[in-house]
Amino acid sequence: MLxxxxxxxxxxxxxxxxxxxxxxxxxxxxxxxACTAILERDAHGEALAKCxxxxxxxxxxxxxxxxxxxxxxxxDFGMSAGGQESIAQMVGYRVRNSLLLAAGAxxxxxxxxxxxxxxxxxxxxxWPDLLVSTGAILAMTIxxxxxxxxxxxxxxxxxxxVPAIVLTPADAPPLEFFPEFILxxxxxxxxxxxxxxxxxxxxxxxxxxSEYVQMATLKGVPYWRIVFRHALPNALLPAINVIALxxxxxxxxxxxxxxxxxxxxxGRMLVDAISDRDLPVVQAITMIVAATYxxxxxxxxxxxxxLNPRLRSHRARQG
Amino acid sequence: MSxxxxxxxxxxxxVLRDMLARPSGVIGLTLxxxxxxxxxxxxxxxPFDYKAMDATSTLAGPSSTHWLGTDHLGRDVLxxxxxxxxxxxxxxxxxxxxxxxxxxxxxxxxxxxxxxxDEVAMRxxxxxxxxxxxxxxxxLITVFGTGGEVLLPTLAFFFGIPVIRVxxxxxxxxxxxxxxxxxxxxxxxxxxxxxxxxxxNVTDTLLVEGAMRWSWMLLGFSALSFLGFGVAPPKPxxxxxxxxxxxxxxxxxxxxxxxxxxxxxxxxxxxxxxDALAKTLGIDRARKAxx
Numbered sequence: 264m265l266x267x268x269x270x271x272x273x274x275x276x277x278x279x280x281x282x283x284x285x286x287x288x289x290x291x292x293x294x295x296x297a298c299t300a301i302l303e304r305d306a307h308g309e310a311l312a313k314c315x316x317x318x319x320x321x322x323x324x325x326x327x328x329x330x331x332x333x334x335x336x337x338x339d340f341g342m343s344a345g346g347q348e349s350i351a352q353m354v355g356y357r358v359r360n361s362l363l364l365a366a367g368a369x370x371x372x373x374x375x376x377x378x379x380x381x382x383x384x385x386x387x388x389x390w391p392d393l394l395v396s397t398g399a400i401l402a403m404t405i406x407x408x409x410x411x412x413x414x415x416x417x418x419x420x421x422x423x424x425v426p427a428i429v430l431t432p433a434d435a436p437p438l439e440f441f442p443e444f445i446l447x448x449x450x451x452x453x454x455x456x457x458x459x460x461x462x463x464x465x466x467x468x469x470x471x472x473s474e475y476v477q478m479a480t481l482k483g484v485p486y487w488r489i490v491f492r493h494a495l496p497n498a499l500l501p502a503i504n505v506i507a508l509x510x511x512x513x514x515x516x517x518x519x520x521x522x523x524x525x526x527x528x529x530g531r532m533l534v535d536a537i538s539d540r541d542l543p544v545v546q547a548i549t550m551i552v553a554a555t556y557x558x559x560x561x562x563x564x565x566x567x568x569x570l571n572p573r574l575r576s577h578r579a580r581q582g
Numbered sequence: 583m584s585x586x587x588x589x590x591x592x593x594x595x596x597v598l599r600d601m602l603a604r605p606s607g608v609i610g611l612t613l614x615x616x617x618x619x620x621x622x623x624x625x626x627x628x629p630f631d632y633k634a635m636d637a638t639s640t641l642a643g644p645s646s647t648h649w650l651g652t653d654h655l656g657r658d659v660l661x662x663x664x665x666x667x668x669x670x671x672x673x674x675x676x677x678x679x680x681x682x683x684x685x686x687x688x689x690x691x692x693x694x695x696x697x698x699x700d701e702v703a704m705r706x707x708x709x710x711x712x713x714x715x716x717x718x719x720x721x722l723i724t725v726f727g728t729g730g731e732v733l734l735p736t737l738a739f740f741f742g743i744p745v746i747r748v749x750x751x752x753x754x755x756x757x758x759x760x761x762x763x764x765x766x767x768x769x770x771x772x773x774x775x776x777x778x779x780x781x782x783n784v785t786d787t788l789l790v791e792g793a794m795r796w797s798w799m800l801l802g803f804s805a806l807s808f809l810g811f812g813v814a815p816p817k818p819x820x821x822x823x824x825x826x827x828x829x830x831x832x833x834x835x836x837x838x839x840x841x842x843x844x845x846x847x848x849x850x851x852x853x854x855x856x857d858a859l860a861k862t863l864g865i866d867r868a869r870k871a872x873x
Contacts, residue, residue, distance in 0.1 A: 274708075281709035289725050404853045406801050408808045408821070409842045412828050416839075420832045512714045519716070519805050523828075533717075534809055537724045545724050553712040 264568065271564050275557045282553040283335070287328050290542050331546075340547035343536075350547045353532070356433045358551065361521070361528035363437055364444060365513035368451035373506060375452075376459035377499070383460065384467025384498070385490065395460065402457035411450045411523040418446060433527035447524040451517060455509050462505040463498065470498040500571050507563030511556035600862040607858030613851025617844075621668045630658035632665050632818050641834040651836045653827055662818035663840045667848060669813050670820070674799045677738040681799070682792040685742030689749025690780050694757055694772060703746070710743045716802050723811050733812065737803065741795050748791050752784040786863040793856030797849050804845055820845040 334341060340350035383395040402410070419427035429443040470476065471494050479489045518530035525531070529548055536544035601607035620627075629649075636656035643651050650659040692700045710718060718740050726732045756762065756779070765775050806812040807821030815822060820841035827837030 274705075277705055278708045278712055281705060282712050285709060286721065289721060400853060400857075401850070404797065404801075404849045405846050406804055406808075406821075406849070408805060408824060409846060412824055412831070412838055413842065415828070416831055416835060420835075508714075514714075517715075518720065519808065522809060533720065537720055537811070540724060542724065545721060549713060549717065549721055552714070552717060553709075556712045556714060 267568060268565055271561055275561045278557050279554050283332055283550060286546050286549050287331065290546060291324055335550055341543050343541055343544050350544055353544070354529070354547060354551065357527065357529045357532045359437075360433060360440070360526065361514055361517065361530065363440060364448055364451065364517065364526065364528055365510065367444065367448040368455055368513060369510065371448075372452040372455040373459065376456040377463055377502065379456065380460040380463025381467055381495065384464040384471065387468055392464070396464070399457040399460050402453045407450060407454065407519045408523055410453060411446070411520055414446050414450060415523070428525040429527065430525070431527070444524070444526065447520055447526050450520050451513060455513065459502065459505050459509055463502055466498040466501050467494065470494040500567055503567045503570070504560070504563045507559045511559045514552055514555050597859070597862055601855070601858040604858045604861065606854040607862070610851045610854030610858055613847050614855060617667060617671070617848045617851065620664060621671050624664040624668070628661040628664050630661045632657065632661050633816050634658070641830055641837070643834065644836060650840050651834055653823070653834070653837050654830050659837055659840050662823060663820070663844050666818040666820040666823055666841055667844060669817060670800060670803050673734050673737065674796060674803055677734050677741065678792060678796045678799055680738040681742035681795060682745055682788060684738070685745025686749040686784070686788045689746040690753045690776055690784060692746065693750040693753025694776060694780060707743055707746055710740070716805050719802060719806060720811070723806070733803070733806070737799055741799050745788070745791060745795065749784060749788060752787040753780055756780050756783045787865055790856060790860045790863060790865050793852065793859055797852040797856065800849055800852065
């Protein structure tokens with residue numbers, strides 16, 4: 264068990280390290296660097312050389328990678344290209360805001376997704392399932408910006424129930440984002456429910472078709488007892504991993520939603536940074552998201568290992 | 583060879599007939615066919631020039647001249663919606679098969695080869711997939727800039743990565759079977775084994791995967807356009823149109839609704855088709871839709 268966890272942890276670290284290398288190489292491949300971005304038209308001759316010296320760009324790429332990576336490990340992402348601001352400071356509130364958005368979506372979405380998934384799974388191919396499944400497919404296929412725009416049109420403009428976009432500054436206390444963030448959170452919740460619900464439906468169907476459920480039925484165990492005692496504990500275990508994927512997605516994949524609602528989170532910061540070609544900021548955000556993704560998945564893996572004894576021997580064999 | 587080709591055509595016909603027997607297949611294929619026809623024929627059908635601005639009627643509602651009204655520059659919305667899918671269809675239409683082929687072949691080879699190349703490649707795949715959603719696309723766009731000549735290879739590259747995983751898993755299931763051992767014992771080369779034993783057994787999975795990737799790629803493409811990193815104005819594109827028109831949404835809602843309907847019908851069409859294809863080929867997609 265401990266060996267397995269160590270192995271997972273090592274794999275996770277390797278993944279994060281690879282991401283950092285890929286990102287660093289990607290940025291290296293770019294024509295121009297932070298100095299040409301800052302100096303713009305003055306980027307030649309002495310000014311350029313001086314700037315490169317100050318920013319440490321005259322050292323070899325490998326040395327810079329080591330220095331950058333060492334900083335990142337300590338939570339220091341360096342300075343942004345545009346201003347003279349420390350990225351760690353800029354990112355702090357943005358991460359909190361994105362987490363706030365994710366927490367809102369998760370608190371509503373997970374219980375709802377699990378209930379809907381179980382209902383759909385138990386009523387497979389009958390009308391409750393058809394209704395829920397069709398809704399899920401619609402929610403999944405419609406692009407995020409489309410769903411967001413339609414919600415704004417209906418609930419903010421036509422009905423006037425909630426504000427259309429967020430005007431609160433990034434460093435405001437969390438409560439001030441209410442009620443502005445309701446619509447943004449709703450879009451994320453919809454998408455999340457669709458994904459999680461489909462997985463849960465599939466595993467409930469599988470569990471209900473299993474031999475132990477058939478056995479229990481033949482033995483005369485009451486239906487609801489079969490569902491809650493035998494089928495659901497098994498069916499819901501894989502949900503841990505799906506929820507982990509969703510959490511990671513909520514942090515990184517909300518770029519579009521944050522832009523639509525003008526929400527001051529990590530995603531909008533990334534889009535702004537890309538428009539300004541502010542590479543250090545892009546590097547920093549990508550690293551944060553990748554590390555979160557790996558971390559959350561690691562926690563989910565360990566949780567499901569702890570909760571499901573069967574996985575231990577099975578995974579140990581598979582490697 | 584000709585008999586093989588003949589049976590492949592016959593099988594494709596059978597699959598198509600099967601798909602058309604399902605409601606999802608009929609609706610999906612109809613929607614796709616409609617959009618393809620529109621994309622091909624629209625240059626001859628549109629009532630206006632997509633760049634033509636009319637300063638006297640901006641953000642107008644529907645009228646007999648402008649059926650869907652005009653946008654903030656007085657351009658005809660109907661014209662722009664009809665033309666708005668062409669770029670997306672061409673780019674994703676080329677990038678999807680490319681992604682499927684490179685991802686599929688690499689995955690199959692890794693599944694057969696195993697050992698250290700497999701281990702290294704899978705770690706790299708994990709690293710790329712640790713950046714969820716359109717994030718990796720955004721990073722590449724920061725590095726290489728925007729425009730069709732960048733978007734096509736970028737999309738083809740990134741959407742091929744998850745295909746590697748799927749193809750590898752599908753190949754793994756085949757590799758363990760007896761006929762592979764038999765082929766190895768007969769002394770077939772790995773290339774022969776891939777071509778004659780593995781590929782025929784994973785094509786179905788890859789086809790369904792390709793249909794799904796297409797819809798995801800279209801989602802990604804339009805999201806990029808929406809964010810301003812895709813199609814360059816004044817070219818019409820649905821994502822870009824929604825982004826432009828949403829500021830004036832309270833004045834001219836049709837400017838948003840029209841491209842939204844166009845994009846959604848195409849994506850729903852592709853999804854329904856993928857669903858019908860999966861059911862026809864007997865592949866359960868529900869458990870695989872993780873990424």
